[in-house]
Amino acid sequence: MQTKEISKRANETGAAGRYLAARFRTELVDPCWFAVYTRSRHERRVAARLADNGVVYFLPLFSTIRRWKDRKKCVELPLFPGYLFVRIALHERLRVLQVPGVVRLVGFNGQPVPLPESEIESLRTGLASHLRAEPHPYLTVGRRIRVKNGPLKGVEGILIRKKNRYRVVISVDLIMRSAVVEIDLPDIERIA
DSSP states (O other): OOHHHHHHHHHHHOHHHHHHHHHHHHHHHSOEEEEEEESTTOHHHHHHHHHHTTOEEEOOEEEEEEEOSSOEEEEEEESSTTEEEEEEOGGGHHHHHTSTTEEEEOEETTEEOOBOHHHHHHHHHHHHTTOOEEEEOOOOOSOEEEEOSSTTTTOEEEEEEETTEEEEEEEETTTTEEEEEEOOGGGEEEOO
């Protein structure tokens, strides 16, 4: 839909239409974070191609030790298998969709949905500060908490306990994936 058509429809439908048209124009022009669904085990290849195309991307990784018959090795794997995140304006989505290995931008009813800036920034700061993170099954129920100190300050999640250590499960609702991060008990507060 072209900008002239949007403006014309907005004038015909009144204030609500003008609000939606302005919001649509903003999403079309302003860069936002979107989740990209990739082919299985193609996250790194897609990230490399996006970098070659000049697209800002974020591929969260975690370190783990893998064992084979003859050796052990520390490897980095995607924190959210099959997904990575790109920061683009909506009208630039073709640059992402044409990259080999990209399946689609995650959204509803065929329309990509932007992720909240705070979710991506909290993931980036947490991983940049070398917090130990690993994939976790997606959770929606449990004791909700907010981190009040440290690199994840302001992040909300679900508190769990494993092997006498406390962990916070951080969920990205749009892609229905979660990651778990170890945390000290004094650094969190309960959400009422």
